[in-house]
Amino acid sequence: MKLHDVRTYKSAEPLPRENQLAWKLAAVATDRVPVPPDVTEMIGNRILDNAAVAAASLARGPVRSARAQALGHRSERGAPIFGLAEGGKVSPEWAAWANGVAVRELDFHDTFLAAEYSHPGDNIPPILAVAQSLGCDGAALVRGLAAGYEIQVDLVKGICLHEHKIDHIAHLGPSAAGGIGALLGLSTEVTYQAIGQALHTTTTTRQSRKGEISSWKAYAPAFAGKMAIEAVDRAMRGEGAPAPAYEGEDGFIAWLLSGPGHVYQVPLPEPGEAKRAILDTYTKEYSAEYQSQALIDLAKRMGPKVGDLSQVERIVIQTSHHTHYVIGTGANDPQKLDPRASRETLDHSIMYIFAVALQDGGWHHVKSYAPERAGRPDTIDLWHKITTEEDPAWTARYHAKGADKAFGGKVIITLKGGRQIVDELAVADAHPAGTRPFARPDYIGKFRTLAEGVIAPAEQDRFIALVERLPELTADEVAHLSFVVSPDTLGPATPPGIF
Numbered sequence: 118m119k120l121h122d123v124r125t126y127k128s129a130e131p132l133p134r135e136n137q138l139a140w141k142l143a144a145v146a147t148d149r150v151p152v153p154p155d156v157t158e159m160i161g162n163r164i165l166d167n168a169a170v171a172a173a174s175l176a177r178g179p180v181r182s183a184r185a186q187a188l189g190h191r192s193e194r195g196a197p198i199f200g201l202a203e204g205g206k207v208s209p210e211w212a213a214w215a216n217g218v219a220v221r222e223l224d225f226h227d228t229f230l231a232a233e234y235s236h237p238g239d240n241i242p243p244i245l246a247v248a249q250s251l252g253c254d255g256a257a258l259v260r261g262l263a264a265g266y267e268i269q270v271d272l273v274k275g276i277c278l279h280e281h282k283i284d285h286i287a288h289l290g291p292s293a294a295g296g297i298g299a300l301l302g303l304s305t306e307v308t309y310q311a312i313g314q315a316l317h318t319t320t321t322t323r324q325s326r327k328g329e330i331s332s333w334k335a336y337a338p339a340f341a342g343k344m345a346i347e348a349v350d351r352a353m354r355g356e357g358a359p360a361p362a363y364e365g366e367d368g369f370i371a372w373l374l375s376g377p378g379h380v381y382q383v384p385l386p387e388p389g390e391a392k393r394a395i396l397d398t399y400t401k402e403y404s405a406e407y408q409s410q411a412l413i414d415l416a417k418r419m420g421p422k423v424g425d426l427s428q429v430e431r432i433v434i435q436t437s438h439h440t441h442y443v444i445g446t447g448a449n450d451p452q453k454l455d456p457r458a459s460r461e462t463l464d465h466s467i468m469y470i471f472a473v474a475l476q477d478g479g480w481h482h483v484k485s486y487a488p489e490r491a492g493r494p495d496t497i498d499l500w501h502k503i504t505t506e507e508d509p510a511w512t513a514r515y516h517a518k519g520a521d522k523a524f525g526g527k528v529i530i531t532l533k534g535g536r537q538i539v540d541e542l543a544v545a546d547a548h549p550a551g552t553r554p555f556a557r558p559d560y561i562g563k564f565r566t567l568a569e570g571v572i573a574p575a576e577q578d579r580f581i582a583l584v585e586r587l588p589e590l591t592a593d594e595v596a597h598l599s600f601v602v603s604p605d606t607l608g609p610a611t612p613p614g615i616f
Contacts, residue, residue, distance in 0.1 A: 118384045123275070125377040128366045134309070138363040138383060139291070139316070143308035145271075145385050146264040146295035150392065152588075158557065159395050160262045161587045163227055163238050164245075165560040166400050168580060168600060170226050171199045171219035173482060173567040176608030179332040183218035183339065184607075187211035189616025196249035197599040200607055209250035210346040213243035217339030223482055224334070224464050225404040229270050229397060230439070230515070230524060232277040234285050236338065237292075237398050240265035243342030244296045247349075248595050255590030257300050258598075263392040265296025270394035275383030279443075281374050282323045286341040290319030293345035303353065313358025314348035315341075320373060326443075329452055330461035400555055402547040402563075404482035408440040409470045410545035411525030416474035422538050423530055426476060426499055430533045435508040436526030437515035440467060445505030456497055460486045471528075472500040482567070514543065520550065571606050 121141055126132045134140050152160075174180050184198055187207045196212035198205050199219050207215070217239060220226055226238040244265050248258045269292035278287055294315035298308030319341040325333045352358070363369050371377050386392060403413050412434065423429065434445065441447035444467045452458045453466035463469050463486055473485050473496060484490060514523040523543035530538040546552045547559070555563075561581060568577050580600050583590060590598070 118390070119387055120382045120384050123363055123370070123381040123383055124379065125366060125368070125371040126361065126364045132361050132364055134360075137309075137361045139312045139358070139361070140305070140309045141385055142268050142272075142291060142295050142312050143298065143305045144388070145267060145392070146299045146308050147303065147305045148386075148388055149260070149299075149302075150389055152259050152263045153391050153393065156263055156391070156393055156395055157259050157588050160259055160266075161584045162555070162557060162560040163262075163395070163400070164241060164584050164587070164598070165564045165581070166226050167220045167238050167241050168199070169560075169564040169567040170223050170404075171216065172564075172571045172600065172602075173225070174219050174222040175200045175571060175602065176606060177222055178608075178611070179335050180215075180219045180222050181608050182611045182614075183215045183336065185611045186614065186616050187215035192250075194250060196246040197596070199599055200602045202601050209246040210243075210343045212246040212249070213342040213346055214339045216246065217242040217342045218335050221338050222335040223404045224406065224461075225401055225482060227398050227400040228407040229273055229399070230407065231270075231274045232516075233273040233279060233288060234439075235269055235273045235288060237266050237269045237395065239286075239289050239338035239342065240269060240293050240296050242339065243293045243346050244300055245595075245598065247297050247346060248300055249598070251301065252592040253300055253595060254592045255586070255588050255595055257302070258590070258595055259588050261296045261300025263395065264299035265292050266395040266398065267386065267392035268292035268295040270397055271383055271385050276374070276381050278374070279323055283373055284321045284323045284325055284337060286337050287316065287320045287369075289338055289341040290315035290345050290348070293342050294348050297345060297349045301349075303349075307349075307352045310356070310358045311345070311349040311352035313360055313362035314351060314356075315345045316362045316369060317359050318344045318348065320369065326465065327448075328450060330459060330465060332461070334461050399545075399548050400560070402545060402555070403480040404464075404485075405470050405480060406444050406465055406467070408437070408444055408524050409467050410547070411523075411542045412436075412467060412471055412528070413474045413480050414546045415525065415528055415540060415542040416471050417478050418542070419528060419530065419538060419540050420475050420478050422540075423475070423532070427495070428532045428534070429499060429502060430531045432471070432499075432503040432531070433529045434467065434471065434503065434505045434526050435511065435529070436467075436505055437511040437524070438507050439515055440511075440524075440526060441505045441507040447505060447507065454501060456491045457488075458491070463491060467505060468503040469500050471503055472496055475499065524548075568600075572600050572602055576600055576602075
């Protein structure tokens with residue numbers, strides 16, 4: 118890997134195209150290096166992971182709305198929508214839209230945290246949709262997904278967006294565009310233009326994850342994927358992008374990030390170096406914000422030590438800056454303590470999550486968010502006794518590299534008699550450095566668990582069998598890398614719209 122300095126350049130200060138970050142990203146995407154077997158294995162794991170969480174969300178309102186919108190754009194030369202039979206093919210950007218919302222709705226798929234936050238699995242719906250629409254085989258799909266993950270992870274390592282209140286999909290648009298460029302074997306020039314366009318059209322604010330968090334939280338990544346497909350389509354037709362996309366005097370860094378005086382450092386593979394970034398990422402065992410994963414495991418461990426939870430006087434969670442200010446009391450969001458809050462808001466309240474996990478000894482993607490669960494008087498009482506504090510040591514571990522990197526915290530439970538129960542956990546049990554890291558059988562188990570009652574067992578078997586042969590799949594088999602469910606599991610029709 119090589120660190121690349123990225124800064125603002127005045128218009129009178131020429132910046133050769135090959136020195137622009139968008140070009141460097143495109144060069145990484147279009148470098149046709151072999152994909153290592155362990156990377157291929159993990160790509161298959163994440164395809165299973167995405168399908169699992171999509172299956173569990175098919176009947177939810179935002180997913181039904183996205184699906185209905187997509188069905189207004191049917192195309193014989195299209196891609197399938199999760200859950201629908203062969204006749205449900207739609208134009209690839211709309212398939213990416215519908216499937217992207219299904220994947221993101223429960224906030225239950227993979228994650229990568231560094232300078233910025235991300236869910237790199239959001240690259241899969243747009244890249245897969247293009248592969249299915251244009252007849253790409255499994256080897257091409259693997260190549261495209263390896264590139265998409267590489268670009269997103271490298272951008273997340275090098276450029277912080279959230280400190281400037283820019284949403285993390287600003288890294289997803291360029292990564293999905295680069296992944297599609299790799300999938301299709303496009304030139305560096307075309308891929309460069311697509312990446313620049315994708316950045317320009319997917320830069321939005323973080324209000325989608327603040328205050329009253331709405332269903333747009335699930336739609337935002339699907340929007341980025343849809344925009345990436347459209348950007349690639351335009352670039353393939355010869356259309357260009359604003360340039361320099363990142364470094365321009367009136368561009369991304371100068372006005373939306375740290376300004377003309379700041380230098381970012383983005384790590385990228387050298388020419389000929391394998392794209393291995395997906396191996397730095399990790400999935401969720403529980404359907405909750407990633408920083409809560411270790412704390413749910415910790416709550417499960419601490420609950421039996423506490424015993425009678427009515428004796429709890431207060432609970433303090435000492436954790437990283439991110440956990441405290443984004444999902445903790447440091448966010449100063451009253452909605453995070455409101456039992457009437459949306460599922461999306463409760464998913465971003467570590468106070469609620471820790472209270473329920475402490476009471477229930479676990480976490481469920483539906484039951485733990487049910488209004489009646491959030492409204493239980495004993496839960497509200499315990500929930501409101503929990504506060505968070507930033508601990509510089511945990512913040513340092515959040516930003517550390519290698520084995521020191523951690524996303525957990527220390528919990529101090531004070532009982533009414535004054536006795537304290539203290540414990541800490543650095544990473545979730547399912548994390549690659551945890552006590553039981555996820556491997557292929559765990560991904561299959563997660564898929565079967567979330568697909569139960571939604572996808573028939575035989576259809577589950579068919580989908581798993583395709584993933585097991587991923588790099589060997591023919592174009593026709595890639596086209597069927599989806600799943601079909603009974604129409605009665607899709608939920609009621611949505612109100613009519615424009616499409």
